[in-house]
Amino acid sequence: MGAVRMDEKMLNKELMAKVSRKFYGHTNLYSKYTPKIPEGAEREYIRMVNEYTGILKEELEAEFPTLKEIYKRERDAEVQGRREDSATDFLLAVIGIFNRIRNKVAARCLSFGLKKRLLNLALINRRMTTKEWEKVIRTSLGIDIRKDxxxxxxxxxxxxxxxxxxxxxxxxxxxxxxxxxxxxVLDGFNRGRRTTDIAKDIQLAYGVSRKKARFIARDQTAKLNGQIQRAQQMDAGITEYIWSDCGDERVRRSHRRLNGQKFSWEGEGPETDNGRHCHPGQDFNCRCIGRPVFNRNTLNLPVKEDGGIKVTIK
Ligand SMILES: [Zn+2]
Structure with missing residues (x-):
């Protein structure tokens, strides 16, 4: 008991001396390194959603010849005025076909293991974000943290x-x-459009869904990264950060305005657009990062050399 306390004390002292030098007598130390978005996790997510939306494409293609055939038959009947019920028959047939596609897609999506894959992505994201965090600590304070x-x-x-x-x-x-x-399809039938034009619009709708899925993948990767960073930094006693945009032309003006400014991790973050408040990575498609500001008085890191004791540097 006493020995442990002794070790802890000595370690504290040793660490304090080591880390204190990096502050050069100041209370705050700005991180020398700006952590990066985990692009590997983003790529994995995009690959996964492409595969997922591919299921829809396959099932759609399998039913499309049937759909086309019914369309032609009922359209011809409608034009020639042979039957009163062709539009209704078409409506019911289309609902049936789309229900079939929906059920097949749902069944295949169930065996896709989406939840498991997403959890795996979250763990990859956390691992990469932690690696960046480790780099921040090493380059700024000259010590290694306990990654575990x-x-x-x-x-x-x-x-x-x-x-x-x-x-x-x-x-x-x-x-x-x-x-x-x-x-x-239904609107096309009512307006008497050609099946090739309808097929083109379906193709477009599919393209939009792929784009949307990729957007989600990028947006959600950055969001999780931002959340983990905030949690890690706050847990380490870091209360402030420097807003850092990624510097490319896609950065929105309201975020560029915040670039280089210091904000608190507490609360909901600075105002970005029209009364919206967020921290880096929380806004739609935001790839900004919070570069930590270390405070000598509050710093509290899980340090590698301690063999399991969480050391508070005071
Ligand atoms: Zn941003």
């Missing part, structure tokens, strides 16, 4: 919440797209 501290149950509830939100976001894509496609 962040790779265990560290904010696992946060990851779980992200997973369930992302399951909803991704599964809604084929559902909404199929609704849109059904409308295109």
């Amino acid at each position: 501290y962040y790779l265990g149950d560290f904010y696992l509830d946060q990851l779980a919440k992200w997973v369930s939100e992302n399951v909803d976001l991704i599964t809604s894509i084929p559902e909404n797209t199929l609704d849109k496609m059904k409308d295109i």
